[in-house]
Amino acid sequence: MSGEVVVVGAGPVGLLLALELVRDGVQPVVLEALPQPSNLPKANGIVGRAVPVLHSRGLYRALTGRRRPRPAPRFMYGGFAVDLRRLRDNPVYVLPVPQRRLEAVLAERLASAGVAVRRGHTFSGLSQDSSGVAVTVDGPSGSYSLRCDYLVGCDGAHSAVRKAAGIGFPGAVDDAVVSRSAHVVLPKGAVSSLTARLRAPGGPYRPYLFHRTPGGVFSFARFPGAPHLVTTLEWDASVDDSVPMTVGELRASLARVLGADLAVEPPSGTGPHVLRRAVARHSRIADSYQAGRVLLAGDAAHVVSGIGGPGLNLGILDAVDLAGRLAGGGPLDGYDQARRGPAELVLAHAAEQSALLGPGAEVEARRSSFAASLATEAGLRRVAEAIAGG
Structure with missing residues (x-):
């Protein structure tokens, strides 16, 4: 059995990555350990630059019934109500849709493109050489192997793909x-x-x-x-x-x-x-987003304990960037550099928001300074860009 790209994980990032690959003429195989889609409450929506990206794929209308997204007039940052109407080119967009609904629509589109998610199929190991990756899978009928050109881990913060590839996951824990x-x-x-x-x-x-x-x-x-x-x-x-x-x-x-x-x-x-x-709140970024022919996207590559839902926005943009490269639209060895910077910025902004919300008299002085900055066009622009992510 073989596939050009094996994607492990059928969350929003893995499903969108597979859909982007099909769109670019690349055949993916999608593995998901869960036998059925989860109905557990997760993200309540997407905030940031991922929203116009989804709109460009026809997904905004499918999810909302509305023709096009409009910039959000207001949003929050560090406990402040940020009035974004003062910006002529406001980059903040909001798509209020439950994650399970987003996953369902993406899976439907993928099935319509001829790719069925292999549910109940658990990634269990890998070995790679210069020409491809051998992937071991535990399926409902037993263990089997796949041979692929590339393997992508979209399997979350505890990524088995990341661990099997020997990629470290350093970071900080706030307890x-x-x-x-x-x-x-x-x-x-x-x-x-x-x-x-x-x-x-x-x-x-x-x-x-x-x-x-x-x-x-x-x-x-x-x-x-x-x-x-x-x-x-x-x-x-x-x-x-x-x-x-x-x-x-x-x-x-x-x-x-x-x-x-x-x-x-x-x-x-x-x-x-x-x-x-x-x-405990974890903030982590993988040592590398790539180890040979094994790549990471979404929470497998970074975990953000952020306010305002920045992680899903970040993962969706990972998927779009990586799919283009896997389809020949750019060098794969540039993926880590392209996506690491935005993740580092999101972690920095999450830390700033946490500091603005913390207890103590010293925080009052920090909040006063932040409020003064927010009143300026440059300060408002900086915060809008932080909310929008990248």
Whole structure:
């Protein structure tokens, strides 16, 4: 069995990479360990330059029903509401679509192009030489091998392809912040029907922003087809991570952050609903995006603990760049250099946002300086470019 390119991972990055390859006349084989598409809540949308790219492939209309994307008038950065209307060429675009919907549309397009995702087929090893890569796969009917020109790991932060290729994944771990997120039902009347703002101590609070308080940070938002999603961030908070997360735990955290109880309740129905806690935030970039004929894209190449969903934007742009090179549109050895710089910038911007949201009096001075910069055209442009990614 053989294929020109074997793609491991059928998330948005792997599916788009395969679709781009077909578009350029290259035949991919897509392997996915999960037997069925996951319905777990993940990203709620795409923010940045990936949105016009998807539009150019006819995907924006397929996902939204709208003809074309328009620049976002506002967005958030480090707890600031950034008014982007002052920019004549605003680079920030938003595509509010659940990740599972994006994956479904990409998979449908791929199937229409004659490529079926091999679900339940797990990558288990590789060996390569100057002419290609031998890939070992554990499938539903047993183990088998594939021979391909190139192997691409789009299999996430714990990438088995990256590990098999011997590529390191250095970075930093921030364990000073505990993050909690859950879909909840807010108390009746807590959100204004006119302004959509949350009535709570120190408020009212606008949705889709991260609000800094003396007790920490919180946000709330509502996306189509789901209850409100509430998130809290607390610094220096002890937690037993072996105990499962509950809505009650989020409610207690929210009380500490807001300074008063907000009687949130678990949502009804089967979901899927978000209910997660993170006690460590990883920021990592692979030592190299390429080892011979093995390449990485998306979270397999970089993990960003960022606010505003920069990771998916970054991975989609990885896929488009790499597909063009695999199809002969540019040197493969330039891929690492082309995509490493944007990943490093995203990590730097994520660190800046975290610093702007942190506790302490020294952060107030940092926020005042940032606000002054944001009032200038150059400062606003810098932040817009950071949000847009690359």
